[in-house]
Amino acid sequence: MPRQTEREQAAEALFHAYMASLISESETCLDNPPSDSEDDTDTDSLASSSDSDSDEALEPMSGFYLDQLSTLYSRRYLADRSNTISKSTEDLTLLLQDWKISRPEIFRSYVRVSPSCFDAILAAIEDDPIFHNNSQNQQDPIDRQLAVTLHRLGHYGNAASTLKVALWAGVGYGTVRLYTNRVMVAVCRERFRRSALRWPDDATKEKAKQWVEEASCPAWRHGWLMVDGTLVPLFQRPGFYGNTWFDRKHNYSMNVQTKLISTPDLRIIDYGVGLPGSQHDATAWAETRIPQEHDLLLDENEWVWADSAYPLEKWCQAPYKKQV
Structure with a gap:
């Protein structure tokens, strides 16, 4: 439940007090209706008694609480604002x-x-x-x-x-x-995202493939991409659907999917953000560009390296995961 401000707490307390006073005054009027004998009272005595009663009559508490509520809502702040803080640009x-x-x-x-x-x-x-x-x-x-x-x-x-x-x-x-x-x-x-990250050209791809071939073996040269998920911790529990951001590491986080060119500089060429940390990497991966446009971005013999959390496809190879 969102935390209430002092102004909201004061308004709620005054409203409850007003309703309680209104109910109490209504019950008092029902228990003590005006008597018929008062109608036969002499006019002069009524005039003299009304003057004395008006001095002693008290304003109903419901009216007092209503006035306080009106005063509270007529002001922007509960307490007087202090002097402005000196600031400079x-x-x-x-x-x-x-x-x-x-x-x-x-x-x-x-x-x-x-x-x-x-x-x-x-x-x-x-x-x-x-x-x-x-x-x-x-x-x-x-x-x-x-x-x-x-x-x-x-x-x-x-x-x-x-x-x-x-x-x-x-x-x-x-x-x-x-x-x-x-x-x-x-x-x-x-x-x-489209302006900040661009798909590599043929020269960059060939350079990446040469590096993979030299660092591993010729059969793996077409696997020049890598993908992995990163949990970015949030500084506090989000206000909306907070539990969905709670991840397996007992933190509130966001799942960020990044794809890297497999070259020594490890340049990022695509990413996906927005899903909570509780989402599986495979689910977050499905929202990114390669799973949706792999037939346009990758050649027939190219693939992406991933870990066992990702689905095994012809264009997505997970080491230690057997093809069924």
């Missing part, structure tokens, strides 16, 4: 306009990628519709949104909290989340 500007050019090692320590890689990612996502709208309030420059997101993703613990990132970048706490969500939406699109 100088650090972010210095990172993008100075260190990126003159001190790339410092730039990389903040965003965990080189300046050239940063520019490549920026070029791949800058046309995504998530960064463009018809609002009169224009979004911040995309390079600033990407820098803040990469800084957050490249750290962990308190350093990755929205508070620390917001103070460093000179933006609001909610703005950090907004930047991160926009960048991740753009990165997870198919168009980004």
Whole structure:
């Protein structure tokens, strides 16, 4: 169950108190109806008694709770907001306009990628519709949104909290989340994957096959691809369907499928993300490109090396797994 804020807890308590008071007052009215003798009372005595009774009459508690609820919902915050925190965008500007050019090692320590890689990612996502709208309030420059997101993703613990990132970048706490969500939406699109990863050309494939042949045997030279799954731990249990992310290693994680060219540099040529860590590697593998387009991507005599968790196919060979 999601955790309630203090404001939600106070509103719920006032609502229950209001309903209890309303029921109690209704029962009191039913048990003590007005008597008929009051109708025969002299008019002058009624006037004099009404003045004295009005001073002593108390407002019903239900009305008090209702007024408190009205006051609570009329305010955005439960407690008065403290003074604003002084923030500056100088650090972010210095990172993008100075260190990126003159001190790339410092730039990389903040965003965990080189300046050239940063520019490549920026070029791949800058046309995504998530960064463009018809609002009169224009979004911040995309390079600033990407820098803040990469800084957050490249750290962990308190350093990755929205508070620390917001103070460093000179933006609001909610703005950090907004930047991160926009960048991740753009990165997870198919168009980004197609632009960032390309299927190798014939020369690259031949180089990989030569390396396999030299490192193993001529019969295996066409097995120039390898695939494996990686469990990426999540920092906490997801709020929606959290149990499905619990993997066999007793962590909450995401199953990431990666395919590598079998060359000394082990360059990644495709990946698949999105499935929870509880999913079997074979299930996650079926969602990637090669199982769906193997007849277009691989020649008739080429195959992918995998472990015994993957289904055995003509184009997917698992060592130590017998063909049935």
